[in-house]
Amino acid sequence: MWRTYDGLVNEMSDTDQGLGLRELKKRQSRIAMHRAALELVSEHGLNGVTVEAIAHRAGVSTRTFFNHWSTKESAIIGVLSAGDDEIAERLRHLAEDQGPQQALRTVMREAISSAPIDAGLRELKKQVMAKEPRLHSLSTGNLHSVQTEMVEALAEVLEGEDAQERAMLAVQIGFAVTRTAFAVSMSRGIDLGTAFDEVLDRYDAADGIF
Amino acid sequence: MWRTYDGLVNEMSDTDQGLGLRELKKRQSRIAMHRAALELVSEHGLNGVTVEAIAHRAGVSTRTFFNHWSTKESAIIGVLSAGDDEIAERLRHLAEDQGPQQALRTVMREAISSAPIDAGLRELKKQVMAKEPRLHSLSTGNLHSVQTEMVEALAEVLEGEDAQERAMLAVQIGFAVTRTAFAVSMSRGIDLGTAFDEVLDRYDAADGIF
DNA sequence: ACAGAATCTGCACTCAGTAAAATATTGCAT
DNA sequence: ATGCAATATTTTACTGAGTGCAGATTCTGT
Structure with a gap:
């Protein structure tokens, strides 16, 4: 195949x-x-x-x-969701131990950290990404399939009648943080993973930011 | 022109x-x-x-x-950011009276509410959107230009060294809420504006959702 | 070495989107 | 109303992304 x-x-x-x-x-x-x-x-x-x-x-x-x-x-x-289902599956699994919120954070963090490209290319890629905004939206996965699968998985874990919609919101915010991390990592030239941690801190600290 | x-x-x-x-x-x-x-x-x-x-x-x-x-x-x-600059300008203006957070919310709400299409078409559109997921991501504006303009405008209002990054995060979360509202409005067949209000309530209420 | 599967290639095709120049339509001044 | 300038439409021709298919190659297990 x-x-x-x-x-x-x-x-x-x-x-x-x-x-x-x-x-x-x-x-x-x-x-x-x-x-x-x-x-x-x-x-x-x-x-x-x-x-x-x-x-x-x-x-x-x-x-x-x-x-x-x-x-x-x-x-x-050179990168996109290594396998929609696997991510959702991982989310389901993690949620059992860590609870839904932390599981979601962990999955997001994992999904972006896995980028083992050649070191020489990394620099070139960084430079290219900085000059071509069109690429940003793609790399942060507006990919519908991943999102819906994650929402589905999360909705199963969350309980209550409005589980579906709370899951939607949670996943969307997760992606929002990820996108921001992406932008930060680009503009400051730092590692995507650490950028994610930083933004997450800011998110936790920031009250009334939106 | x-x-x-x-x-x-x-x-x-x-x-x-x-x-x-x-x-x-x-x-x-x-x-x-x-x-x-x-x-x-x-x-x-x-x-x-x-x-x-x-x-x-x-x-x-x-x-x-x-x-x-x-x-x-x-x-x-049939709809997309009526004019990137205008939205950013409106944001700047509102921020003076309402402060950055509320201004951002207002602008977001305004941007989606203005959809005065023919009533007959609205139903058709709803039906089409439900069947074509590809269109969702577009309608919620992954459009880079609007986002960056909004971030820029917001960063001016916010003060402090990290204004830029806080602005990024705020705008991204704003879009996350909007996207969710969009999905909700589609799945429940309700008005986009009221869906937005609902999701926003949920966002305010929800603690530890992400 | 051989059969079968996986992969590569060339070719022909559809369709989105752009360029440029010719043509038509509208607004306006007289 | 008539002619001129601005604006909008059409025609034609093109580039480039992405797909389907059929035949050639290259790898794999035995």
Whole structure:
């Protein structure tokens, strides 16, 4: 089965044990495309770059490009919800121990922390993201499917008649914090995870901010 | 000057006084396109409808379609930030009287309440929105420009070193509430404005929801 | 080495959105 | 009412994203 890949671009350097040549080439190919996309966008801007150009620099056909990435932007970002269901499942699981609120926070924090890209690319990506606002909204996942799955999972845990709507609100606020963390991490050039912690502190402290 | 229209589709019936034939036709044309878009999407689904088809049913050329709407989706929704700057300006103004927090709430509420579409279309639109999740994210404005302008305006009012980041967080939470209100209004079939009020109540009441 | 599966590629296609120039319509001044 | 300027529409032609398909290649297990 061959699904469009919207997952994470992993480094391969050391962690290639027992993966098979096929899987290894797939990863190399993905990194090549991701890198090519970042470099070209950095050089010519988001609108100055065609998929054809990216594919060419990465040494693949444009058709292959779309076998790996669902859109031009996804190749640039190189990251999107590693698997909608898994996140929801993790949320359900954590909620048993930590309770709904803390579980939600933990899941959010985990979801953004997992970004093991090549160190050289990280800098380039940061620079590109800063110059192309269009990419922000995508990276913070306005992706409907994840949100609805999370709401669903959370609603099961929360009890009461209005569980559904409280879950909606909670998830939306969670995303709001995440988006803010994203912006902060970009503008100050700090790690996304620590930015998240900071914003969360601010959120807890801030009374009457909205 | 002729800008792509991303504003509101207004009813023309009674409020046509002294608008000139030119402006009037413009409105008729927009409503025709908006209606055609809704009807066709309702019939064939979002992906089953081309701009060409919409334009044809509305009796205009496809090029004219894009003179009025920046994307296919915007014609379906028929609403988007009536003018990025104006909202920010309104925010600045309100903040003087009401203070930043209340001003932000008021602006948000105003921005969504102004939806004076034809009553017949409202029902159709509700139905279409319920079936096409892709449209949700658009209607709640992931539009970067509005957000940044609002953050900027709010940051001026807020004082202190971290004004910028507090403003970001506040605006993001505001949008979170709005998005939730949107979802609630869809799922329960109630007015967007009242949904907003309800969610806001819940937000104020809810402690430890996130 | 061989069969079968996974992946890549080229080709043809649809459709969104833009550009530019020609044409039509409206507003206004006379 | 008539002609001129501004504004809106159309036609035509184009770029580029994304998909479907069929055939070639490359990997995997045996």
